[in-house]
Amino acid sequence: MKPRSSVTGFPVPDHDHTSCLADVIARAAATFDRQGLRLTDLRRQVLEEVAASHKAVGAYEVLERLASKGGKRLAPISIYRALDALVAAGVVHRLESRNAFFACHVAHGGNRRQIVLACEQCGAVAEVSRPGVFDDIMAAASAVGFTMSHALVEVNGACAACTRSDRPET
Ligand SMILES: [Zn+2]
Ligand SMILES: [Zn+2]
Ligand SMILES: [Zn+2]
Known part of the structure; x- marks a missing residue:
């Protein structure tokens, strides 16, 4: 299976x-x-x-x-x-x-604080979670009097499968 x-x-x-x-x-x-x-x-x-x-x-x-x-x-x-x-x-x-x-393959309900990883080689996209990132962003925002509602962090790079082999997954 x-x-x-x-x-x-x-x-x-x-x-x-x-x-x-x-x-x-x-x-x-x-x-x-x-x-x-x-x-x-x-x-x-x-x-x-x-x-x-x-x-x-x-x-x-x-x-x-x-x-x-x-x-x-x-x-x-x-x-x-x-x-x-x-x-x-x-x-x-x-x-x-x-x-x-x-x-979306993650049931994150109403949570609109997302980290999105995008593979530049095979085009795969995945969401990961790390709440501390948004605490830092919120702190930086509130330091200038900005109130954060939602945030989407897009990160480009290579996924593990593409890093392991030079052949991108098709
Ligand atoms: Zn999602
Ligand atoms: Zn799948
Ligand atoms: Zn990839």
Whole structure:
């Protein structure tokens, strides 16, 4: 049996991604339900494309993939609206530095203090947690009278799998 992905950090190479995907879809359905919203077919399809791997994907890549699956060609605005709803629900996050989106594999609820690690070689993205980082940022902010609401720290580099082998994971 293939290993399941860890809750935080990068997935184990060759892990059973079907369980990651199933978890994300189930969490999305529950979150939309709780908010009295619907995980519409389009939202679900967009989520499935974003969550198909642990990599960040652009809106147009999602559009192309859906079109290549034989569905009718959707307007970019429809994709953006679906992505907005998924981001608002917290099941998809936006990687600001690359204008791309990735699925959340961590049930961090309303916590909006995130550290996002982005591998420059294979494109994988993972969230890690280290509350002390935000205590420092908050201290620096409050020193100039700034009140922090949320913070997203994006860190670029190479994941463990890419560091171990020069061959990026595909
Ligand atoms: Zn996975
Ligand atoms: Zn997340
Ligand atoms: Zn990597």
